[in-house]
Every structure is written in C-alpha cells, then in structure tokens.
Amino acid sequence: MRVRYSFSSRKTGRARAEKTCQHRKPFPKLVLEVIKTSDIIIEVLDARFIEESRNIESEELIKNSEKKIIFVFNKADLADITKVMQKIELHSLKPYVFVSCKRREGIGKLRKLIKIDVSRLGIKGRKVNVGVIGYPNTGKSSLINVLLGRASARKAAEAGFTKGIQKLKLTDDILILDTPGVIPEEETGTEKEKYIKQAKIGVRTADRAKDPEMIVSELVKEYPSIEKFYNIESNRDSEVLIEKLGRKRNFLIKGGKIDVDRTARLILKDFQEGRIEAI
Template sequence: MSSSIQWYPGHIAKAERALKEQLKRVDVVLEVRDARIPLATHHPQTAQWVGAKGRVLVINRLDMITPAARQRWEEWFRMQGEKPYYTDAQHGKGVKAISQAAQDAGAQMNARRRERGMLPRPVRAVVIGFPNVGKSALINRLLNRRVVESAARAGVTRQLRWVRISEEIELLDAPGVIPARIEDDENAFKLAICDDIGEASYDNYLVAAKLVDLLTYLEATSEGIVSLNLLQSRYELNPISTEGDEYLQALAKLRYKGDVERTARQLLTDFRKGLLGQIPLELPPQV
C-alpha cells in the first residue's frame, strides 16, 4: 500500500525558517516526541539544530503506552547513550523533572558566562517537535497557567514567541516542525494514525486499514506488550485472521450500515482517545 502522505503547509515552512533564526539565541533544546511512535516523531534535522547546545529528550503521552513498553524504550535509549524524560503533559506528570533538566543544562552555559566575566542570565530553552505531540500542553504545565493555545489537532501553534517560566528559564514556543518530505511510508502512516500530521494529507480509510494491520502484527510479535482484547470487546469482531481493509468492510457491515468512511473515522478516534487500550505503535529495534 503506497502512502503518498505528504503534508508541509506554508506556515510550517515559514515557522522552520523563523526557528532556525531564533535557535542562535537558544541555550537548551527540549525535543518532544510521541511515546507511541518515538522514532517516527524524531525530526532528522534535530541534531543539526541542537549542535553544541544542551538537549533534553521528552517522551510525551506516557499514559498511552504500557509500562512494559516504556521499560523497553528506556533500556533502548540508554543503550544509545540517551536519557529520556517521560511526561503526560495533559495531566502534568513528569513535568517538574523537565524544568529541572532544562535548568541543569543551562547551568553549564552560565558557568561559561561567569568564566568570561559576564553576568548569569535566564536559560533560553526552545520546545521543538512534530505538530500535536503535546508541546503546548507541556509549556502550559511548565508555566502553571494556560498561555499557549493547545488543541488535539496538528498545526495549532503558528507563531514563535518567548514566554518567561521563572527567574531561571525563558521558553520559546515554536510551531510543530516536520520534514519537508517524509521518506518512510511506514512513518507517514504512523504519524497519520496518531494525528501528528494534518488531516488533509491522508485518506482515513487507508490509514485505519493500516492501523489494523499494524495492531495485528504487533500483537503477534510484541511478546504480550500489545493486546487487542479491548478492540475485540469494543467492536465484537476479531481482526486476527483478516487484512485491515477486509476488517473495516466487515466492521462497517456489522456496526455502521456499511459506511466504511464512518467506520474508519471511528476506529482512528477510538485509538487516539486510548479507548482501545495503551498501545505503542513502535517497539525498539532489535539490538
């Protein structure tokens, strides 16, 4: 199944140019990824943007994956020499540690300033990541107040602006950035399934069929980490022996008077709301 899911609206291209400009003034980069797809939500240019700055890796939406999946990812990231911070920004879990990590990363910058006879200043941090991975929710939690509009759809933040978190930290809220071209079809589908890319870029039916195929594959290969029990009890239809599109057709007949578009939308919405359970769509590559 070819995806041809591509989404790069003008405001994102413009935001990326502005972000590159502002990065010169930033000390610490907070890179936010989606816990369900931490590899697909890694922007290939992040390392280039971070350069020699401090970086804090934030894996958000922790509430949407199982503890067993989190443990696997923690081990994998550790083997890559990374220290991920897990958050559920919607409910404020893990946010304090992010604030502390940003401050710690900035402390080195202020130590260098002192050596050069300059006064310390607040750490300047930027939050980057794909659209809709929870950056705005994280910023609002860091600030303890709602200053940034956040919504459950990709591409709400359009402007770059600085907000002061405390005496120690200033934060740049940047719109979601995505690669101008997504090379990997699998990743494009995962971004669409998780709603981390604009809806105009994909066909709900193809994406929902892909979700079913992915779930049946993960249940078969994840050694018990991914379970489809909730999906089965919710729709009273077992997807195991069918292809994704056949499953959608059968489910449409059973529940939605044959309306496959409505069926596809419902399935995607249920997955995104966590009604099918805590399901990671990626597990660490076998090392």
C-alpha cells in the same frame, strides 16, 4: 488496495526551505532560528511512537550547534512504559523524561533537568532560552502550559524574536521559546510510509486523512490490539474489521452498505486519541 491520492515530492535543501507556507515558516528556517536562539532544546516526542516522532534533522542541527537537548516522551499515560523501554534503546536519548500532562506526571523531573542544564551553562547577565520543538499533536502546547502553570500568560512576540516564535516566562531567569509544530524537510521511506507515519502520530488527524481506509489497513496489520479493542475477530484483515464494526455501529449508507469512510475514520480517531493500546 489502491491508494487514491498523490503526493508532492520535496527535496532537501535550503533553496526549497525558502518556499512559503500558509500556516507557518517552512522547515528548517524556523527551527534553525530556534536552535540558534536557544541555549537548551526540548524535543517533544509521543511516548507511544518515540522513533516515529523524532525529528532527526533537527537533532543533527542541535548536535552540530553544540546545544543541550532534553527528550520529553509525552503522553506517557497512553503508553506502556515497560514495553516501550523493552522495545526501544533509550540510552542514546539521554537525558529523557516520561511525561503525562494529563496526570501532571514527570513535570517535576523535567523542571529539574532544565535547572541542572541552566546551572551547568553558567550564563550571566541575561536570561536562559529554552526552545521547544516537535511534531504537531505530540502535546507540545500542553507541555508548555503545564510547565508555565495557570497563572502564567503567553506573551506576544517581541523585538529580536522571529515571527512565529513566542517568548514565555518560566522563571525570572528562564524563558521558553515556543514554535509551531514542524514537519521535517525530508524523511526516509516511501511517500506512503511517510503518510502513514504522520497519520499514526496525529499529524494527519482522522478528520483530515485523505484515505483512512488505507491507513487503517496498515495499522491493523501492525497492532492486533485494534481487534481486541472492538472485540472483533478479523485475522488482521481491515476490510473484515471495517465491515463488522460498521454493522455493529450501524454506520450504513444508501442500500444498507457499510459507510467505509466513516468506520475507518472512527478506528483512526480511537487509535490517535489513545483509546487503543499502541504498543
């Protein structure tokens, strides 16, 4: 299948990181500031795609800065935790906690982990800063909102904090530092693999994907649960699946042909929003 879009390549390096971005400060500058300012870092990952949503470059920065890190596997209600633990070796990601913001599960354990680290740090005379980082759409904002509670209000940026970082009160002694979702400066794999990864974890949402047909083609090969969800047999052939689903949903264009783009975006949307099992 021919890929109908192009990518711009980006090289690792601080000089490149200084380039401007329309919506946020370039990575890793903003992340560097959060890591520098924070005493504890929470990295929010998608429980369905733990490895894919990890930000290895950030983790290395945290490790080199000798800061404490807590891994939060968010959207646990969309994942089969037993299968996740069988598939991925989690011992290297301790401490971690599975969280479902929707069901309010795991929040108490996360609060406990934060308080344990705060106690171990033994910081006196100032508040402890807890930075929260992660890809867009990993549920970072939802996690912060649940942690803060409904009564807590988000505060505007204050002097001493980089623009783009919000300082939020968790307790009288603990502040949460919230940042926009960031994408790593450089990742391994081909441009196509990186693009599919971003679509899989929701960085590239279904409505923004440039070539949903190509993405669905890769997902269908990896996840037979897609066929099961729609109750359509396609032998992992995305063209067959799209054809049958399009007719089933009456997604037609002029001449009675299947609206391939609309059908592919529906599949991608159902996958990203957790309607289709991703384990």
